[in-house]
Amino acid sequence: MSDKRIAIVTGAGQGIGRETSVVLAREGFTVVCVDMNGAAAQETATLVNGIAAPAMDVRDEAAVAALVAGLERCDVLVSNAGIWKFTSLLETPVSEANDVLSVNVVAPLIWIKAVAPLMAKNGGGSIVHLTSVAARAVASGTGIYPASKAGVIALTEQAAVELGPMGIRVNAVGPGRIETEGTAGRTGGNEDSLIGASAIALGRWGRANDIAEAIGFLCSPQSSYITGQVIWVDGGLTIGTNDYLRHMRTSKK
Ligand SMILES: NC(=O)c1ccc[n+]([C@@H]2O[C@H](COP(=O)([O-])OP(=O)(O)OC[C@H]3O[C@@H](n4cnc5c(N)ncnc54)[C@H](O)[C@@H]3O)[C@@H](O)[C@H]2O)c1
Numbered sequence: 001m002s003d004k005r006i007a008i009v010t011g012a013g014q015g016i017g018r019e020t021s022v023v024l025a026r027e028g029f030t031v032v033c034v035d036m037n038g039a040a041a042q043e044t045a046t047l048v049n050g051i052a053a054p055a056m057d058v059r060d061e062a063a064v065a066a067l068v069a070g071l072e073r074c075d076v077l078v079s080n081a082g083i084w085k086f087t088s089l090l091e092t093p094v095s096e097a098n099d100v101l102s103v104n105v106v107a108p109l110i111w112i113k114a115v116a117p118l119m120a121k122n123g124g125g126s127i128v129h130l131t132s133v134a135a136r137a138v139a140s141g142t143g144i145y146p147a148s149k150a151g152v153i154a155l156t157e158q159a160a161v162e163l164g165p166m167g168i169r170v171n172a173v174g175p176g177r178i179e180t181e182g183t184a185g186r187t188g189g190n191e192d193s194l195i196g197a198s199a200i201a202l203g204r205w206g207r208a209n210d211i212a213e214a215i216g217f218l219c220s221p222q223s224s225y226i227t228g229q230v231i232w233v234d235g236g237l238t239i240g241t242n243d244y245l246r247h248m249r250t251s252k253k
Contacts, residue, residue: 006074007066007219008032008115010107013040013082013128015180016130019208020078021048023216029076034067035056036081058107061114068114076219077115077127079108084134084145084182097144104148105155112159116168124167126219129156130211131174131230133238149174153230160228169227171218176234178206201236210235 007024013035019186021031025048033048035041035057045052056063058081068074083103085096108129119125134142135149152172159170176211177183197204214233218225232238 001028002072005029005076006032006071007076007078008034008074008111009078009080010034010111012044013037015182016175016178016208016211017078017080018044018047020080020215021045021050023209023212024076024078024219025050026050027216027220029219030129032067032071051208059102059110061110064110064114068118069120073114073122074118075122075125077119077125078130078219079111079127080130080215081107082130082132082149085143086141087143089142089143092143100144101148101151104145105151108152108155112163112170116163116166119168120166124169126223127159127163127168127169127170128215128218129172131156131217131233132173133176133232136174136232136238153196153202156230164227169218169223171199171223171226171228173211173214173218174229174230174234175211176200176206176232176237178208178211178229180208199240200234201240204235206233206235 005028007029009017009024009031012021012033021033021044025031031048031050032053033041033045033050034053034056036055036057041055042052053067081103083100085100112127129152131152132149134146135153139148149195156170156172163170211233214231218226
């Protein structure tokens with residue numbers, strides 16, 4: 001078996017997933033880059049000297065199984081791919097809610113089922129999920145997204161309990177407002193933006209690298225006794241509850 005540790009990153013084509021691939025490659029992992037945008041996955045793989053998976057939907061159980069079957073080992077899984085839609089609950093179509101829940105909650109389960117046996121064969125590993133501050137301080141007009149990210153926390157805790165005896169740690173990172181391709185056009189830095197930087201204790205939106213470094217820590221031996229936890233990486237957004245909520249209530253969508 002190869003000595004080189006393997007990390008799978010989903011949603012690796014851009015944003016937090018691409019930056020996570022960079023950090024994990026720096027830490028010595030061979031990174032398998034997964035995205036529904038195959039060209040973007042290939043670009044990240046080239047950037048980090050990793051492996052591009054064929055374009056796939058993270059919910060495609062057969063494609064996930066085929067990918068994992070081709071790996072000799074798997075030490076790390078970062079289930080990062082996620083989607084969100086801006087609708088009030090009353091205007092959220094059930095089909096859209098199902099879509100968000102299946103990408104954000106069911107897909108991480110599919111990946112856990114696929115990689116856990118392979119990780120266990122080699123003594124264990126680390127799985128990291130992406131939750132969101134939306135699970136902690138709900139913003140109106142974000143459809144089923146907050147519920148999906150709250151679900152991610154419960155999934156993380158349950159997986160930590162069930163996989164712990166296999167030597168597999170399962171944690172989550174909870175980003176605040178992070179500038180990525182996915183949030184382009186809504187980013188902070190000025191008070192005219194949808195959510196101004198003044199609502200954030202550290203006074204700025206986060207960068208993808210801020211999240212990637214926390215993920216890197218959870219994938220490293222430095223976190224070997226941490227499981228079932230969420231690390232909130234939000235610049236203090238959710239501890240300033242009053243300001244945050246006041247801001248959210250007065251913000252125009
Ligand atoms: N950016 C933020 O402010 C923020 C805040 C909280 C949580 N998050 C979470 O962090 C994660 C990454 O966010 P981001 O801003 O980098 O997103 P992004 O939209 O910039 O990138 C997401 C990537 O995932 C891929 N993807 C989406 N659905 C997929 C699917 N079904 N199958 C395969 N690939 C798929 C996309 O092609 C894209 O490359 C998400 O889970 C998101 O919910 C982000």
